Amino acid sequence: MRDQMPYASVPLTLGEMIDLQAVLERDADEDEQDLIKRDGDVGRRVNAAKLDDVSAVRAWLAEVGPPEATAYGSHLERWGSTLSWLLRVGAFAAGLLTVAGWLEVQGRQPINVINFWSALIGTQLVFLILLAASVLRWRWVIRRGMTVPGRASRALPWFARAIESLWVRVAKPDHNNGLPAATWSKVQRLYGELFGWVALKSTQALAVAYNVGATLGLVVWATISDPSFGWRSTLLDETTVHRWAQRIALPWSWSGWAGAPSPEVVAQTRYSSLEARFVEAGALGPEAELWAAWWPFLLLSLLVYGLVPRLGTYAWTWWRCKLALRGAPWRSAAADQLLHRMRRSSLSTVAEARPEPLAVDTPLPHALADEASVSQKPVAVMKWSGVPDMPPSVMETMIRFTLGRSIWGHVEIVGGRDLNADEAAVRKASAAQGEPDVAVMVQGWEPPVGDHVDFFEQLRRGLKAGRRIDVLVCGLSASDAVVAPTDAQMRLWRRRLEALGDPWLRVYPVRVEGLP
Amino acid sequence: MTDEVQAVHPVLVVVGHVNRGKSSIVSTLAADDSVVVDDTPGTTRVARRFPMLVNGKVLYELVDTPGFERARKVLHWLEEHASQTADRPAIVARFVKEHEASGQFEQEVRLLKPVINGGAVLYIVDVSVPVDERFESEMEILRWTGRPRMALMNRIGDADHSTRWRALLGQYFLIVREFNAYGVDFKACVDLLRSMRELDDAWRPVFDSAILALEQQRQDNLRASALLIAQAVGEMATATEEIRLTGTESVDEPTRQRLWQTFSNNLRASERRLRKKLMGVYGHRVLKLSDADLGVELNDDLFSEGTWGRLGLSRGKLAAGGATAGAITGGMLDASVGGASFFMGALAGLMVGGLAGYAGWGQMAKTQVVGQSLGGLSLQVGPITKPQFYWIVLDRALLHHRIVSTWVHGRRGPPPAVGADGKVGVVDGLSKDHRASIARALRNMSVDRFTGERELAEVLQSLMQNDELGRRG
Numbered sequence A: 001m002r003d004q005m006p007y008a009s010v011p012l013t014l015g016e017m018i019d020l021q022a023v024l025e026r027d028a029d030e031d032e033q034d035l036i037k038r039d040g041d042v043g044r045r046v047n048a049a050k051l052d053d054v055s056a057v058r059a060w061l062a063e064v065g066p067p068e069a070t071a072y073g074s075h076l077e078r079w080g081s082t083l084s085w086l087l088r089v090g091a092f093a094a095g096l097l098t099v100a101g102w103l104e105v106q107g108r109q110p111i112n113v114i115n116f117w118s119a120l121i122g123t124q125l126v127f128l129i130l131l132a133a134s135v136l137r138w139r140w141v142i143r144r145g146m147t148v149p150g151r152a153s154r155a156l157p158w159f160a161r162a163i164e165s166l167w168v169r170v171a172k173p174d175h176n177n178g179l180p181a182a183t184w185s186k187v188q189r190l191y192g193e194l195f196g197w198v199a200l201k202s203t204q205a206l207a208v209a210y211n212v213g214a215t216l217g218l219v220v221w222a223t224i225s226d227p228s229f230g231w232r233s234t235l236l237d238e239t240t241v242h243r244w245a246q247r248i249a250l251p252w253s254w255s256g257w258a259g260a261p262s263p264e265v266v267a268q269t270r271y272s273s274l275e276a277r278f279v280e281a282g283a284l285g286p287e288a289e290l291w292a293a294w295w296p297f298l299l300l301s302l303l304v305y306g307l308v309p310r311l312g313t314y315a316w317t318w319w320r321c322k323l324a325l326r327g328a329p330w331r332s333a334a335a336d337q338l339l340h341r342m343r344r345s346s347l348s349t350v351a352e353a354r355p356e357p358l359a360v361d362t363p364l365p366h367a368l369a370d371e372a373s374v375s376q377k378p379v380a381v382m383k384w385s386g387v388p389d390m391p392p393s394v395m396e397t398m399i400r401f402t403l404g405r406s407i408w409g410h411v412e413i414v415g416g417r418d419l420n421a422d423e424a425a426v427r428k429a430s431a432a433q434g435e436p437d438v439a440v441m442v443q444g445w446e447p448p449v450g451d452h453v454d455f456f457e458q459l460r461r462g463l464k465a466g467r468r469i470d471v472l473v474c475g476l477s478a479s480d481a482v483v484a485p486t487d488a489q490m491r492l493w494r495r496r497l498e499a500l501g502d503p504w505l506r507v508y509p510v511r512v513e514g515l516p
Numbered sequence B: 001m002t003d004e005v006q007a008v009h010p011v012l013v014v015v016g017h018v019n020r021g022k023s024s025i026v027s028t029l030a031a032d033d034s035v036v037v038d039d040t041p042g043t044t045r046v047a048r049r050f051p052m053l054v055n056g057k058v059l060y061e062l063v064d065t066p067g068f069e070r071a072r073k074v075l076h077w078l079e080e081h082a083s084q085t086a087d088r089p090a091i092v093a094r095f096v097k098e099h100e101a102s103g104q105f106e107q108e109v110r111l112l113k114p115v116i117n118g119g120a121v122l123y124i125v126d127v128s129v130p131v132d133e134r135f136e137s138e139m140e141i142l143r144w145t146g147r148p149r150m151a152l153m154n155r156i157g158d159a160d161h162s163t164r165w166r167a168l169l170g171q172y173f174l175i176v177r178e179f180n181a182y183g184v185d186f187k188a189c190v191d192l193l194r195s196m197r198e199l200d201d202a203w204r205p206v207f208d209s210a211i212l213a214l215e216q217q218r219q220d221n222l223r224a225s226a227l228l229i230a231q232a233v234g235e236m237a238t239a240t241e242e243i244r245l246t247g248t249e250s251v252d253e254p255t256r257q258r259l260w261q262t263f264s265n266n267l268r269a270s271e272r273r274l275r276k277k278l279m280g281v282y283g284h285r286v287l288k289l290s291d292a293d294l295g296v297e298l299n300d301d302l303f304s305e306g307t308w309g310r311l312g313l314s315r316g317k318l319a320a321g322g323a324t325a326g327a328i329t330g331g332m333l334d335a336s337v338g339g340a341s342f343f344m345g346a347l348a349g350l351m352v353g354g355l356a357g358y359a360g361w362g363q364m365a366k367t368q369v370v371g372q373s374l375g376g377l378s379l380q381v382g383p384i385t386k387p388q389f390y391w392i393v394l395d396r397a398l399l400h401h402r403i404v405s406t407w408v409h410g411r412r413g414p415p416p417a418v419g420a421d422g423k424v425g426v427v428d429g430l431s432k433d434h435r436a437s438i439a440r441a442l443r444n445m446s447v448d449r450f451t452g453e454r455e456l457a458e459v460l461q462s463l464m465q466n467d468e469l470g471r472r473g
Helices: A014-027 A032-046 A053-064 A072-104 A113-135 A148-154 A156-171 A181-224 A238-248 A263-268 A285-291 A295-327 A333-343 A392-403 A419-431 A450-463 A487-498 B022-030 B034-038 B071-081 B085-100 B106-116 B133-145 B162-172 B186-199 B201-237 B253-281 B305-310 B315-336 B344-362 B387-406 B432-447 B449-472
Strands: A379-384 A407-414 A437-443 A469-476 A505-509 B011-016 B048-054 B057-064 B120-126 B149-154 B175-178 B241-245 B365-371 B377-384
Touching (some): A014 A053, A014 A333, A032 A053, A032 B201, A032 B253, A113 A181, A113 A295, A333 B201, A392 A505, A407 A419, A419 B071, A437 A450, A450 A469, A450 B071, A469 A487, B011 B022, B022 B149, B022 B186, B048 B201, B071 B133, B085 B106, B085 B133, B120 B133, B133 B162, B162 B175, B201 B253, B201 B377, B241 B253, B253 B387, B387 B432
Parallel strands (some): A379 A407, A379 A437, A469 A505, B011 B057, B120 B149
Antiparallel strands (some): B241 B377, B365 B377
């Protein structure tokens, strides 16, 4: 089971959630059947039924997620991470170089401890207090939404676009349409807070790196050089400085290793910028150890007030990130829909191949279009089996209405089960005196089939060229009476019989106006 | 799955005349509406195969044939070549073999080949037309194959010749069923599959599996629809639209109107998208429901007063609701002073609430000027604050779903109009529990859209299942 769930305990990352949101937005206009097929196929490939939700979504993103050119979430994550690491290295270097530079270029006077402590540690304490105040969510302290994560969350679209622009410059993709502003806005609403915590975590990592660099600088320069520390002030006296040093050293003075400098050290390391002895070379010789006595105090201050709190805030933001990540809302109805598509059983009933589209509106051939019959001679009538029976007088009237001619002889029945009856009817028409034309009444409500085609060919062979065959297409009423056929029925019959290529064959709708 | 190899799964060869419901039945059973659209009478020349695949495995196969072209001649040939009744299936096989290469009786060969290879016959007739001898020839040929046969009596026109047809079909077919191809529902399709089990004992487990798979698919479709509707409602519940304001310009009425127009058009587009998606869930891809087909409740504009009124939320009702709420509030004030106010509180509340309800009809969402995070101002409208709007959206979505889910693929023409049973909206008939659950989900949606969406989907799925069960009796 574990093998099938390689990422089960790892929640979706911010980048994956953004990509998921982007693809779900893209899919919003896709045909649902296409999505069911696509995601069903992916689901079966990755065995989604046995994966937990996060793993299934992750596997799906890997299969059909956005292409590299549009994987904005992944870009944001990758480039953001790279940028964060670069900044950490920069912060480490900045801490190291700040301390090293300060110690290296101290000049001919000792380093003023008050300046050094204030710049390196005091400012950090101020920032820490500001950070603590900014993350408080109590309305009476600070307005909701104005916290650092809250503020930072608003920068997500801006930051994402900056990353996207950077990526376009570096990777030069073939196409990069960018996410619509509405999608970014949605992403910001959904994941803005998480982004805020990620950004805050990055700043704390940066601060840790800075303090590590500064601490390392202090240790290294104290090892390879001999920086001297003293203090000078117009307003502060030895007692005050010692008292403050004692207060600052409270957190570690219990250890007994290095508390605050003694009152004597404080008094003896006071100097003035006007004291001539610093100007004279070698003046510090006999008191060198005294001037170095401030170093442990400064190192421990840096550790206790710089590095340790930042490690704490880093751990806290890391934990908040983790919480925010776990609580990040990716389980929308759309995501549930995706998981459902991946896991639903596949059932297909459609045809494997669709036929070529048919030209259904072929214009009627001119030769078979309606035209008035010019001959007045009687016509031999055949009735296809299935055309309702009717009294001779009705039949006579119908033929007269339709063709303007009378009926020659008896009406023959063709198209029945007995093929010999067709043959007999054709023979009879062929041998008829006066060579009358032939009218065949057919069922318009049934489509013409091969049997009809064969019969008309047989009839033509019997009648020889020149004698007309008028096909009278009949419709059927609800009471089973013959009525005029519909246009669709006429079209169907004409199209099929046109294929015979018989120049003396016409197709007419039967006319029943005025019939009783 | 070629004709050459005897199929290991049931094959049902559908035979019948065009325009007699054959394609509609195939379309319905195959859930493929392209069959009906492609069906131009007299032009179909190929037998199309519709395998029912469940997780890649073929359960059964439908073969839609173009029908007989020369039934009389084929029967004549068979009768000329048969000497004993027991030889008839072999004679049919010989007919196919002899004419396969020649090209003569091409349609009959295509039709009969899957039958003699082990298929069963599903013969479709239209009982609104009278019986004639041509049908008898066809039935006789099918009887000669010796394969299991089932006849479906479809009635397209007004005339009814079913008695005569039944008498005739009974002589040629093992099973004769009535099946209205243009008016069937899911239950009728499942019933048809059940009766197909009777064709061959060996096929029973296969059709049982097919029925189970179809039932499962139906459930899956309900779930998918519920999620889609919930998603659309969630989208609407959080939708906003804004335009940036330049400088200190004052916001005039035309600007507000323009913004509202864009906003409301987006919501209309969301509803259209939902409808398209729902059609997709049920596989209606080729035949589309036109707006006119949907009936006035769904065809009318989402924001029109008429729509709201028809779905049970008229201006008067809103005013009445407001008046009631106002009267209750005022009444509580009266009670707090021991009736010393002579119920003026209730009266005032009634009037104020009623007027507010009446006047608030058109005010769907607040339009306000808001500050932007990077400076500047913008005019923003939305999301819609009137809860009734979401009930209307839901009602229309559920009505649409009801139509789409019952509109089988073989059906031609518009679906039955909603409200034909006297009940216009779905929401109107909801139980108290369902109403409360939906109201809770809608409330939660405004706080946490995704949670609200999922809650709503759960309720909707249960509703749809009930609706389905109710309709299936």
